[in-house]
Structures are given as structure tokens and as C-alpha cells.
Amino acid sequence: MFGILKKKPTDRLIEVLGKGKVNTSLVERKLYSYDATPIPIERAVPLAVVFPESHEDVVKLVKVCYEENVPIFPRGAGSGLTGGAVPTKEGLVVSFERMNKFEVNLDNATAEVQPGVITSQFQNYVESLGLFYPPDPSSFKYSTIGGNIAENAGGPRCLKYGVTREYVLGLTAVIKEGQTLKTGNPVIKDVAGYDITKLFVGSEGTLGLITSATLKLIPKPKARATLLALFNRLEDVGKAVTKIFTSGVFPSALEFMDSEAIKAVEDYKPVGLPRAEALLLIEVDGPPKSVLEDIKEIEELLKSMGVEVKVASSKEEEEKLWSARKSLGPALGNLRSGKINEDIVIPRIYLSEAIPEFRKIAKKYNLPMVIFGHIGDGNLHVNLLYDKAKKQEEERAERAVDEVFELTLRYAGSITGEHGVGLTKKKFLRWQFGEVGYELLKGIKLLFDPKNLFNPGKVIEV
Numbered sequence: 211m212f213g214i215l216k217k218k219p220t221d222r223l224i225e226v227l228g229k230g231k232v233n234t235s236l237v238e239r240k241l242y243s244y245d246a247t248p249i250p251i252e253r254a255v256p257l258a259v260v261f262p263e264s265h266e267d268v269v270k271l272v273k274v275c276y277e278e279n280v281p282i283f284p285r286g287a288g289s290g291l292t293g294g295a296v297p298t299k300e301g302l303v304v305s306f307e308r309m310n311k312f313e314v315n316l317d318n319a320t321a322e323v324q325p326g327v328i329t330s331q332f333q334n335y336v337e338s339l340g341l342f343y344p345p346d347p348s349s350f351k352y353s354t355i356g357g358n359i360a361e362n363a364g365g366p367r368c369l370k371y372g373v374t375r376e377y378v379l380g381l382t383a384v385i386k387e388g389q390t391l392k393t394g395n396p397v398i399k400d401v402a403g404y405d406i407t408k409l410f411v412g413s414e415g416t417l418g419l420i421t422s423a424t425l426k427l428i429p430k431p432k433a434r435a436t437l438l439a440l441f442n443r444l445e446d447v448g449k450a451v452t453k454i455f456t457s458g459v460f461p462s463a464l465e466f467m468d469s470e471a472i473k474a475v476e477d478y479k480p481v482g483l484p485r486a487e488a489l490l491l492i493e494v495d496g497p498p499k500s501v502l503e504d505i506k507e508i509e510e511l512l513k514s515m516g517v518e519v520k521v522a523s524s525k526e527e528e529e530k531l532w533s534a535r536k537s538l539g540p541a542l543g544n545l546r547s548g549k550i551n552e553d554i555v556i557p558r559i560y561l562s563e564a565i566p567e568f569r570k571i572a573k574k575y576n577l578p579m580v581i582f583g584h585i586g587d588g589n590l591h592v593n594l595l596y597d598k599a600k601k602q603e604e605e606r607a608e609r610a611v612d613e614v615f616e617l618t619l620r621y622a623g624s625i626t627g628e629h630g631v632g633l634t635k636k637k638f639l640r641w642q643f644g645e646v647g648y649e650l651l652k653g654i655k656l657l658f659d660p661k662n663l664f665n666p667g668k669v670i671e672v
């Protein structure tokens with residue numbers, strides 16, 4: 211089954227890595243076959259969970275796997291929402307949790323980071339030095355830099371600062387047969403050749419294993435301010451966003467919640483949000499004086515449109531407002547046991563028109579829908595809720611999702627702005643890329659991984 215060698219692949223791995231780095235207990239293998247994907251997916255129990263401690267360990271394990279045709283499933287913290295870290299067949303789960311060191315070069319404003327570093331720990335450290343690493347997925351307290359890079363993760367701040375890809379200057383990775391690939395340099399400007407670094411970011415573990423990344427750091431903004439805007443008409447939200455964008459102020463976050471999202475939060479953990487058709491949470495950052503000026507300008511601009519506005523007057527108030535946005539996940543869990551949370555992106559100009567169209571889909575399938583997200587960059591979380599105990603409801607939700615993606619693509623959008631394709635959105639990637647683009651993706655995958663051993667079954671079918 212595993213080639214002509216007599217030894218089992220796991221025995222060979224123990225031989226080259228040492229027993230302490232290869233766990234074959236059934237409990238561990240089962241535990242490491244899950245991630246945070248909220249819908250049922252087919253998973254396999256891996257042969258072993260491997261815990262490399264260095265780049266050299268990764269080279270050794272990939273060599274064995276390439277010789278023995280063993281699939282490799284890389285894993286960060288397992289917080290992915292599309293099944294990216296889930297083994298799809300008998301193979302190895304490679305957990306990077308022991309590769310968790312980083313080093314900051316203050317003078318160059320860069321950092322060399324191993325993949326298992328927890329995002330928030332890295333961010334807190336660089337902020338203590340006056341620097342800033344902006345990518346802020348809501349899972350930042352437990353997700354890893356490796357997982358963030360593999361998913362090209364983002365969050366509210368990415369409107370102004372860009373997603374993970376903007377901060378990866380270079381990578382060290384292990385690809386086919388255990389070859390070491392080094393891409394990029396610790397410099398901002400580098401236009402030599404094709405940009406393999408950027409190609410690797412967002413490749414979801416399908417091209418190889420990232421063992422180190424050179425990350426760009428920027429100066430930490432000195433101050434922040436938050437404003438809450440309440441809307442009675444959805445159409446006004448789009449108009450307000452356009453006005454803000456043409457006012458010369460660039461918000462560091464521009465978050466949207468529809469009426470159902472507001473209600474869900476208030477039913478779950480009330481923060482005193484008034485009932486409204488929609489709300490925007492707007493954050494500006496920068497030098498303290500300009501933050502005050504910018505927030506005032508947005509406040510006046512919105513008031514002139516007849517929008518109700520409230521500027522957070524203290525750190526506590528600010529945190530309370532953001533806690534409303536951050537508690538949406540559990541708040542939706544409180545409404546129904548099942549949730550399909552898609553992270554579609556639509557050009558901003560179409561959002562006011564598209565949101566009612568999404569609601570029509572929910573109505574057609576008789577399911578509750580809650581919409582919230584990063585309206586500044588058109589990245590919305592369209593949540594279809596259902597009762598897990600009712601098979602028919604689940605099937606209706608799945609059919610509704612197909613229509614959500616069809617609609618997204620009709621509006622020149624993308625099927626994912628944050629969570630990646632993984633297992634759950636594979637079929638829709640072909641819709642987005644078309645045949646020519648899809649064939650190119652396959653060719654790229656096979657260049658890095660001709661045996662299709664890196665995260666097989668994810669993102670594309672080869």
C-alpha cells in the first residue's frame with residue numbers, strides 16, 4: 211500500500227524525527243482531524259500527528275512522505291472555517307505548534323516568524339516596541355501566523371492596512387520531495403521575477419509547508435476613536451460609505467450589522483444597541499489630533515444626512531461597542547444550532563442592491579439570514595441559520611448557499627474574502643475562475659506538488 215519499503219511510513223518518521231515528534235495514539239489522531247468548520251464534512255483519521263521543531267524536521271518528513279506517497283495535512287491552530295486543516299484521507303497531520311519562535315528586527319521593521327506563533331502574541335510584542343502588524347482575523351487570540359498566511363487572513367483593519375498578503379515579504383517553505391524554497395527578501399521593494407511569495411500566501415497548504423516568514427511591520431498608530439451610526443434605511447448606508455470615502459478620511463475599520471444582527475446581539479448579550487435597520491461601526495486611527503478631527507468630520511457628515519450618531523467617549527464605551535460586533539458568532543449560535551457563514555465579497559457599489567437580493571434567497575428557502583461584516587471592503591458575512599436536528603432545513607440551507615454564490619458572482623464578486631476555499635467551497639471556485647483559469651490553477655499546484663500530497667482534496671481537484 212505504501213510502496214515497496216517494508217517499514218511502515220510512521221516507523222520511518224519515528225526513525226528520522228524521533229519518537230517524541232510523532233504521535234500515533236488514536237485519541238490524538240482523532241482530535242487532530244477536526245477544525246472549526248461548523249458544517250458536517252467528511253474527514254479521515256490520520257496515520258499520525260507529527261510535531262516538527264525545525265525547518266530540517268519538515269524537510270525530513272516531506273522526504274519520507276514523498277517517497278512513501280503519504281498525504282500531508284498541515285495544521286496551525288485548527289481555527290479554519292472551511293475544512294482546510296482536516297485530513298481527507300489516511301496521511302499525516304503536521305502540526306506546527308512547536309515551531310513558535312520569532313525575532314523582530316527593529317531597525318528594519320521586519321520580523322522572522324515561525325508558522326506556529328500565535329497571531330495575538332506576535333502582535334502584542336511588536337506593539338510593545340512601537341510597531342504594528344495589522345492583519346486582525348477575529349480568531350487572532352488563537353490562530354497562528356502560518357494559518358493566517360496559508361489563508362491570507364484578514365479582518366476589520368484590512369480595509370485601511372491590507373490583508374496578510376501585504377505583510378509577507380518572503381517565505382521559507384518545503385515543497386515536493388523535501389526541497390527547500392526561499393522566496394522574497396526583507397525589503398519592501400523587490401520586483402525580481404514572478405512573485406512566488408504572494409502566490410504561496412492563500413495557497414491553503416496545497417503547495418507546500420511554510421516553515422518561516424519574513425513579515426513587514428509598520429509604525430503603530432498612536433490613537434483610535436470609534437463612532438456608532440444608526441440607519442433607518444438600508445439605501446442610506448451605501449450613500450454614507452461613499453460620503454466617508456470621498457471626505458478625505460480613511461477609516462481603519464468600517465463594520466456593518468443588519469437589523470437581524472443587531473437583534474441577535476441584544477438578545478444574547480445586550481450592550482444597549484437601539485433597534486435600527488442597520489448600523490455602522492466606524493474606527494479611525496492615527497496621531498491623536500488628527501483622530502479627533504477625523505471622527506468629528508465623519509460625525510458631522512453623517513448628521514447632515516439625518517443619521518443618528520454616537521461617538522464613544524471612553525475606552526470602556528469603545529470596547530462595549532466592539533464587543534457587540536465580536537459577539538456575533540455566539541449570538542447567532544444562540545438563535546439556531548446550525549449556521550453557514552459565508553464570507554463573500556461584492557464591489558461596494560452593488561451592496562445596497564445586493565443585500566435585499568440575499569434576503570430574498572433566505573425567504574425563498576424559509577430560513578433566517580443575518581448579514582454583517584466589513585462593508586468598507588465589500589466583504590460581508592452572509593449567515594444562513596438552520597436547525598441541525600432537521601435534515602430538510604440543512605439541505606435547504608445548502609441549496610440557498612449555492613444561490614448566494616451565484617448572486618455574488620453575478621455582482622462581479624468573490625466567493626471568499628477571508629475564510630478560504632478549503633473543502634467547503636471547492637465547487638464554487640470553478641464557477642469563479644472559469645475553465646481557463648481553473649486549468650492554470652491545477653498546473654501551478656502540480657508544479658509545486660506533482661504527486662498531489664500537500665493537502666490533497668482542498669481548494670482544487672487535480
Ligand SMILES: Cc1cc2nc3c(=O)[nH]c(=O)nc-3n(C[C@H](O)[C@H](O)[C@H](O)COP(=O)(O)OP(=O)(O)OC[C@H]3O[C@@H](n4cnc5c(N)ncnc54)[C@H](O)[C@@H]3O)c2cc1C
Pocket residue numbers: 245246283284285286287288289290291293294295306325346347348349352353354355356357358359360361362363364365414415416418419420421539627628629665
Ligand atoms: C471564531 C472565528 C472567527 C474567525 N474570524 C476570521 C476573520 O475575521 N478573518 C479571517 O480571515 N479568518 C477568520 N477565521 C478563520 C481562521 O481563524 C483563519 O483562517 C486563520 O487564518 C486560520 O489559522 P489557524 O492557525 O487556525 O490555521 P488552521 O485552521 O489550522 O489551518 C488553516 C489552513 O492553513 C494551512 N496551514 C496551516 N499552517 C500551515 C503551514 N505552516 N504551511 C502551510 N499550510 C499551513 C492548513 O492546512 C489549512 O489549509 C475565524 C475562525 C473562527 C473560529
